[in-house]
Amino acid sequence: MSQRFFKTTITVEIISEECPVSELGLADIAHQISQGDCSGEITKTEVVPLTPGQAAQALIEQGSDPDFLGLGEVTPEAVPAVAATALAPDPDIAPLRARLKEREALFETNGGRGIELAEEIDGLRRQIEALERAPVLEAMKQAGLTHPDCLPVLAAPEDDPYVEAARELIAGDDDLSMDDRTITSDSDGGVWVLGWIWVSDAEAGVERQAA
Numbered sequence: 001m002s003q004r005f006f007k008t009t010i011t012v013e014i015i016s017e018e019c020p021v022s023e024l025g026l027a028d029i030a031h032q033i034s035q036g037d038c039s040g041e042i043t044k045t046e047v048v049p050l051t052p053g054q055a056a057q058a059l060i061e062q063g064s065d066p067d068f069l070g071l072g073e074v075t076p077e078a079v080p081a082v083a084a085t086a087l088a089p090d091p092d093i094a095p096l097r098a099r100l101k102e103r104e105a106l107f108e109t110n111g112g113r114g115i116e117l118a119e120e121i122d123g124l125r126r127q128i129e130a131l132e133r134a135p136v137l138e139a140m141k142q143a144g145l146t147h148p149d150c151l152p153v154l155a156a157p158e159d160d161p162y163v164e165a166a167r168e169l170i171a172g173d174d175d176l177s178m179d180d181r182t183i184t185s186d187s188d189g190g191v192w193v194l195g196w197i198w199v200s201d202a203e204a205g206v207e208r209q210a211a
Contacts, residue, residue, distance in 0.1 A: 053077030
């Protein structure tokens, strides 16, 4: 079996006012941290490669069926303990979040007007998102994960309407493509959808050595 499996555990510390956020779903928690009224940061990421048998057992322990990943015929094996990789809080995130909340409040006060202000808010959100993802991606890299391995961890749901719309937008364009599972990044009035653009050797000014 050529499939590769990984168990990733991400610990997020959240500071909120009035009530805890323990009953919120993952998407709602991410929204509250990046655009809502909560402060949060990733404090620890744990990544461990799994054999097919270990992956089957991990799915069982989560209450899922091993068939979910095509492991119905695999004999479950004990899942190894994960060696934690502690992540130091990024000192650049806090001032960016403070600036974002300040600019969002001003934008609301202005009645949602101001192109430059909207662009600054969008830029701040992208910076914060990049800083939040960086430790996770680094931990994945240290664990030997490649780009195809990381996508399912960060990818949008398979039935995400923005992803489906993006596929329709690029249909028939041989120079644009998207992975089966891809990543989205929230923005004002819509989202950015991760895709690929084809660039030829000639367009890049690159001459390859013949194999």
